[in-house]
Every structure is written in C-alpha cells, then in structure tokens.
Amino acid sequence: MAAPLRRVLMRRAASAMRGADAKHWHYGPGFDAGRAAAQHEALAELVAASGAEITWLDDKEDGLADSVFTHDPSLVTDHGAVILSMGKVLREPEPALHEAAYRRLGIPILGRIEAPGQVEGGDCVWVDRTTLAIGRGVRSNQAGIQQMANLLTPHGISVYGFDLPLWHGEEACLHLMSVISPLADDLALVHAPLLPAPFYQMLKTKGIRLVEGDADEFSASNGLSLNVLPTAPYEVIAVAGFPKTAAAMEAAGCTVKTFAADALCIACEGGPTCLTRPVLRG
Numbered sequence: 001m002a003a004p005l006r007r008v009l010m011r012r013a014a015s016a017m018r019g020a021d022a023k024h025w026h027y028g029p030g031f032d033a034g035r036a037a038a039q040h041e042a043l044a045e046l047v048a049a050s051g052a053e054i055t056w057l058d059d060k061e062d063g064l065a066d067s068v069f070t071h072d073p074s075l076v077t078d079h080g081a082v083i084l085s086m087g088k089v090l091r092e093p094e095p096a097l098h099e100a101a102y103r104r105l106g107i108p109i110l111g112r113i114e115a116p117g118q119v120e121g122g123d124c125v126w127v128d129r130t131t132l133a134i135g136r137g138v139r140s141n142q143a144g145i146q147q148m149a150n151l152l153t154p155h156g157i158s159v160y161g162f163d164l165p166l167w168h169g170e171e172a173c174l175h176l177m178s179v180i181s182p183l184a185d186d187l188a189l190v191h192a193p194l195l196p197a198p199f200y201q202m203l204k205t206k207g208i209r210l211v212e213g214d215a216d217e218f219s220a221s222n223g224l225s226l227n228v229l230p231t232a233p234y235e236v237i238a239v240a241g242f243p244k245t246a247a248a249m250e251a252a253g254c255t256v257k258t259f260a261a262d263a264l265c266i267a268c269e270g271g272p273t274c275l276t277r278p279v280l281r282g
C-alpha cells in the first residue's frame, strides 16, 4: 500500500460537495463547500507533484458529496477491480461511478460485493501482497468479508476480518484505515488503542514496525491526524496542524508534505487516503 503511486482515482469536491447540507451528511460545523473545494485542489496538486496520474471520476453536480472519498467504493487487486457495497446508505450510488471509470480505463472487473454484504475500501488494508485485512464494523460486515474471501482466495490471497469498536457511534466513520496508515512495506503509522488486538499481533508477526501517532492530536482531529497517504515508501501527504504525529513519522525516516484541510477532512471525517483510490502502485 506504500509502493510508488502511479495512478489514482479522484473526484472534484468543487462539484460533488457544492450545496451539501452538513447535517444530512454528518459533517461537522467546520464544513464549508467553497473552502473544501480549494483544499481538495491543493491535495490534487500534491498528488500530481508526486508523479501520480490522476484519473478524475465523472464530474457532475449529482449531490453525492461523499463521492470525493474515492477510497471507499472500490478496491483494486492485481487481478482486477472489486466493486464494493457501501455501509453508509447515502453512499450507495457511488460504486457505479467507479465501475464506469474502470470500464472506461479498460481495467478488468474481478467481481463485486452484493447486498446484504457490505465492504468499504477504508476498511481494507493490504498487510502484504497476499494478505488482506478487513475491519468488521458499521461499514463492512461479515457477509461482505465472506464475499471478498470468495473472490480472492482462488488467487492465493488470504482475507481476514477484524472487529472494530463502535467508537463515536454508527453515524460516524471509523474504518480500519482510521487507525492505521501504511508508510512503507514494513512500517505503519497507528493509533494502537483502537487497533483490533489480533490485527496488532498480525502486524507484529509480519515484522511491520509501528509508529505511534500522538494520542492528543488523534482525539483533536477526530482521527484525521493519522490518515496519511503514502505516495512512495517513506513519502507521505498529511493534513496540516499535527506536528507531533508528523515528527514521529519523520523520526522513522519519512518526508511529510501537508495541506490545510479543516473544511474538507476534519469536518467530513476523511483524510488524504480516503480522498484517493489507488489504481496502480509499484
């Protein structure tokens, strides 16, 4: 998940979030569509500067504000894309946008998660090339995890489900990727108190070194201090304003680039990882 980022799907906040009602989407009081759009542009510039090619999803004012969080409606494997099934009802139309993009790009579709199964991309963590961890919580359920295992096991990939806590409740967004961000093949930024214990043990067994994000910054940011996007091993994009977490990553050898994201990420519960769907790394 940290190999050099070559191609990524994004969707413009300027159109998708225009006129969004914060209450309806469970966004915080800091949400401001105009500022969110500008902050999203700044993220896109950092992503492009890293050398990754951005493929923009079909850009319409369709009122799907959360569709900017392109990490969640699909997952890309070495064997094709998996079209996912959303746990948040308001996001149900989004996987179709991703499917259309994959068809346009000529990327094969390996399969899909079907209701009542649910899996969101933010719950999926590649621990290594043949091990996929999925957080079982309010966004991804056992039926979805089983469907994912049925799709991937024939390709030699083991799929493991790990229980997540309820934390801030079922309306809020807590994904497995809310408590871990890979930084390199053998290095990850974590908020250990919310990591499923068996997942923590798996990471240790696999020899993955863990960098602890600052706990106060995690609480103050609603978890967004931890949501960092690796554009290459040891090179990450993070939300500005969390110097202790940035220093912990730098002490582990990382270069950290930041962008202001109060109106986009802190308010809307999704960081730079959530705003990008990697299609090609390596």
Ligand SMILES: NC(=O)NCCC[C@H](N)C(=O)O
Pocket: 066, 069, 071, 072, 088, 091, 121, 122, 123, 172, 173, 175, 177, 178, 268, 269, 270, 271, 273, 274
């Ligand atoms: N992968 C992620 O953590 N995505 C964040 C999604 C935020 C969005 N407002 C949601 O509730 O689904």
